[in-house]
Amino acid sequence: MTDEIPFSSGIGEEERRVHSFEIVVSQTCSHFRNVALATPRLWSSIYVDATRRIDHIAQDVARSGVCWLDIRIDVGVQDLQMNDQNLEAMMDLLTPHSRRWRSLSIACGCERVDYPVVGRLCNSSAPGLQQLSITVDDVDRPNATMVSANVNYPHIFKDGTPRLAFVRLRGMALSFYRPHLNFVTTLHLDHTRKSLLVPYSTFLDIVTCSPFLENLSLHGDIIAPSSWPAGNRPIQIPNLRSLRIFGEAEHIYSGILLGIQASTLESLTLKDMKNPDLDTLWNMADSSWYARLSRLTLVDFELSLPIYERVFLTFQNITTIYALQSTVSESPLIRLLLEGRLGGPNGPYIPWPRLKTMAFSYDAYGSDEALIERVVETRREQGCPLSKLRLGVDYEEMEEDPPQAIDVGDDIEIEFFWQAELWPENRTFFDHDDGLFI
Structure with missing residues (x-):
């Protein structure tokens, strides 16, 4: 591994990197370069997409020392042609450091069985994770039983995430990639797949799982109108202070x-x-x-x-x-x-x-x-x-x-x-x- 810092080629990942703070500082002069290389926190925010080179990700991980890591992984629709071996290698670099992840954002166009991204997190240990945002547009060969699985038995981070306070589940992540929600204070549920609705009982369990929930954001219809139980008592969320609603069908607001x-x-x-x-x-x-x-x-x-x-x-x-x-x-x-x-x-x-x-x-x-x-x-x-x-x-x-x-x-x-x-x-x-x- 080398401490050489890449300069911009003007496109893709290099274009993003040359404008990042740590790269701009390190290219100013030799003194700032030495200071940047000796400051682990400058390298603790790691971005992964199809344009990034594996050796650059490895350099970021190494330079971050023992700092908490903020990870963003973008393998969205436009990146479906990302080299599978490169994707595997990138995840191999990052998952061993999951114990020092502070925040994790994943945008995945299609979660595949053969080359999973989110699925790699099932048995990862992330005791320090505080913020989690997962967007999954499609799932290859989904397991339908996971949709209504008991929320007390999470799909990912099965060892628990005791510091996880902020969670966003968008698209199919809401049904297939839920973490422990026991201590969450801010929860985003973004339903973007009309063909996949969450059972009312599962929705009820999700929004009442954490007694500490203060902020709830709901996008999409999530639950079919016929599944709302008539005459039932309202869901009690005793500490809820802020609520956002963005529906598509008229029944969702009322x-x-x-x-x-x-x-x-x-x-x-x-x-x-x-x-x-x-x-x-x-x-x-x-x-x-x-x-x-x-x-x-x-x-x-x-x-x-x-x-x-x-x-x-x-x-x-x-x-x-x-x-x-x-x-x-x-x-x-x-x-x-x-x-x-x-x-x-x-x-x-x-x-x-x-x-x-x-x-x-x-x-x-x-x-x-x-x-x-x-x-x-x-x-x-x-x-x-x-x-x-x-x-x-x-x-x-x-x-x-x-x-x-x-x-x-x-x-x-x-x-x-x-x-x-x-x-x-x-x-x-x-x-x-x-x-x-x-």
Whole structure:
């Protein structure tokens, strides 16, 4: 093994490597090169795809010393022609170091019996693993009995993962490659295969496996409408604080919100929802279920005026609303807030009297500024003042022509932003695979 650091050829893996921090630093001068080679943490993030050379992966592993490793393996659809022997050799290099894996992300176009990637993890020991993200698009010769297998007997990392707090199972990984979930606090279930549905009983076991679960993200329909048990008690997730739902069929939104009861729920994100998708919820929900719900985020859709009025009455204690599909001048919410009081079944009421923070897309060249000033003044007059406005702008446009300050008084903070919010909001690491809700 050599300490020679490769220079870029301008394509593929070399193109990525020349822009990585450790390579840029080591190519600056001989002093920085020596420092880089003597700093194991610089080499502890290891990326594997079809363009990487085995000797370069071996160098990264060796230079990382005894540091925790962050591993990303991408053998997606575009890499199905990856040399099988190279793939085997790469996995042979990495799996002996599984005891010092801190995070692992795998994107696999097709998990094959003869040359498995995820399957190699079955008997690996990963006592330090904290974050795991697995995407499997297809499985060669799948074992159907694994879909509804007992979640207490994991498919992978059978020796247990006592520090595993963050898990994403996408595609067929949800059915065939589950780890221990006993201590998970953040769980992503991304169902992307319509032909393979998880039995309700398995879904129930998965989401209740960890008593520490605080953040749950659900994409896809996962469970067929006919499998939702009628009249059963809601699933109890006692510590759930944040929930994201991105469904395809209309039953999923009401089904989840009525099927999961979490008195501690503080944050709800809904993506691509249509106005009728919550009709069942309005008729059956008890607003006391959502007494602690204070943050509502709407992604890639906007509610109509009548649906917003239903939302006001069902989710009564909202303090933060993100509605980025609309600019301020386009949003029905702004129109309702400007009305002041609305007529409800129990008489006139102020919508969301505890509302403090609003976020919208911002049109600096339209009527947004004037409407912002009017909404701010209306809420002050009602005794329900806002404290913060977050306005989404295009980064390049903001660099060329920064938006002007909006005169709404010193008691309100105006913040312009261009990046998606962290989810969950206390996440301390970069989640490369969280693109479905953006």
